[in-house]
Amino acid sequence: MHDAGANQYTFHVEATTDAASLARKIKEVGMKVGIAIKPRTAVDVVVPYADLVDMILVMTVEPGFGGQKFMADMMPKVKYLREKFPDMDIEVDGGVGPSTIDACAQAGANMIVSGSAVVNAEDPKAVMSLLRKSVLKSLQE
Numbered sequence: 001m002h003d004a005g006a007n008q009y010t011f012h013v014e015a016t017t018d019a020a021s022l023a024r025k026i027k028e029v030g031m032k033v034g035i036a037i038k039p040r041t042a043v044d045v046v047v048p049y050a051d052l053v054d055m056i057l058v059m060t061v062e063p064g065f066g067g068q069k070f071m072a073d074m075m076p077k078v079k080y081l082r083e084k085f086p087d088m089d090i091e092v093d094g095g096v097g098p099s100t101i102d103a104c105a106q107a108g109a110n111m112i113v114s115g116s117a118v119v120n121a122e123d124p125k126a127v128m129s130l131l132r133k134s135v136l137k138s139l140q141e
């Protein structure tokens with residue numbers, strides 16, 4: 001993947017029995033590391049790997065497909081991570097769009113995955129701009 005131009009590899013903590021080794025291997029080949037947690041995984045699970053990763057992804061839907069409903073009850077995980085790791089990239093993925101971005105941004109997410117809300121929009125560029133503005137506004141507060 002690195003040879004093909006990828007500069008970050010994100011894996012699910014639930015998908016490996018040795019997240020630390022996997023994170024180190026990804027770094028060794030020169031890529032940034034992201035670690036993701038599914039909605040039913042406790043946020044504490046990723047804390048031991050914080051020194052080994054560049055980004056923590058909090059899933060706000062069950063992974064699998066786009067178009068699902070945003071789980072607002074994942075926001076305490078984002079807030080907890082932002083308070084604990086002020087300089088960490090924290091991403092949210094699932095059901096993020098104009099009506100849910102402020103909750104993500106205010107909880108402390110600075111990276112966003114948005115599928116349906118962008119691709120199904122009449123004006124995808126305007127939606128991306130709105131999402132970006134919400135995150136930037138919270139970062140400046």
Ligand SMILES: O=C(CO)[C@H](O)[C@H](O)COP(=O)(O)O
Pocket residue numbers: 061062063064065066067068093094095096113114115116117
């Ligand atoms: O595959 C996914 C989750 O597994 C999608 O990345 C995610 O759901 C984003 O899509 P949407 O914004 O439509 O929820």
